[in-house]
Amino acid sequence: MPLRESEAIVLRTTKLGEADKIVSLLTRQWGRLRAVAAGARRPKSRWGSQLEPMTHIRAWIFERENRDLLRMNSADLIESFFGMQKDYDVQVAAQYLVEVTEHMLPERDANERAFRLLVAVLKGLKNWKEVNRPLVYFDYWMLKLGGVLPDLEHCLTCGRKLEREGFYRTGSEGLSCRDCKPVGARMALPTDDLARAQQACSKGLDKWLETAPAGSSSPVRFFLEEIIRTHTERKLVTADLLESGA
Ligand SMILES: [Zn+2]
Known part of the structure; x- marks a missing residue:
């Protein structure tokens, strides 16, 4: 299956085994999905800050036959919304955005307007405090x-x-x-x-x-x-x- 590219917002990550992470994403093209970022738990991983919650990235995602989880091959940073979360209220707000996005949007259901909404709200939080x-x-x-x-x-x-x-x-x-x-x-x-x-x-x-x-x-x-x-x-x-x- 081909490698596909989409803008995405990182919602959260969870540990997978010794070295990997599962990344929960809201993508512009395919809606919400989860993908494995191989090696992301290693101390000197190539992923860097791209996987911090609420980071806007360009992700390259690969679908694996007979496997539930997709694989994220690499990601480029578009905009970070991590620094603003030093403010406690903003951090709680960001957590709220994650929870509602995960609960309201079904997996793999394309919803570009929801993606644009999340980006606009993150920019609002960041720029207007x-x-x-x-x-x-x-x-x-x-x-x-x-x-x-x-x-x-x-x-x-x-x-x-x-x-x-x-x-x-x-x-x-x-x-x-x-x-x-x-x-x-x-x-x-x-x-x-x-x-x-x-x-x-x-x-x-x-x-x-x-x-x-x-x-x-x-x-x-x-x-x-x-x-x-x-x-x-x-x-x-x-x-x-x-x-x-x-
Ligand atoms: Zn009435």
Whole structure:
């Protein structure tokens, strides 16, 4: 099988035997995949900093017949996003990007928009040293690309336009109006904040970051993260059930 080339973001690496590493990648051409980097655990390996988490590389990948794992033959550095992770908040944000990417995107399912999204969000974190808006942007678009972004303007139950705020209960798939507010709804989101976030996310992330921070998008971010959690947990439960043969 031929050697193929793609841009990729390194999500994480895990040890494989004495000398190798398995690299989890989001590639531009083929989506998320895992490949073996031979010799990457050796002290003087030729891989250098290319395999640090969140590094943008150009990877040469080789498919091996009758083997599950691909093989990465070599990689060139395009841009490092490793240094910015010295900042603790950015490091936690980067970890979050990895987890959501691995949970939301199936393996070997090409998704170039998700790749471009991840690169844009990493550049946002690096260039603007702000965590909040890049993560709102990431959450919004991961949900939208996955086709599971809730309606941010209408009630989930009755379909009426939300007035001043939308109510959310953990585990629910969207927002409800005051009349349909579910028992145990703990989060009330101002519709102004939702509209502002939605409008900002419809443009490029840089455009948003160029404006002064509004300081009010955190509740929106927590809401979007809850929706992501609900979807990934549902998926994980399904995967567990499939594995146990239920
Ligand atoms: Zn309603």
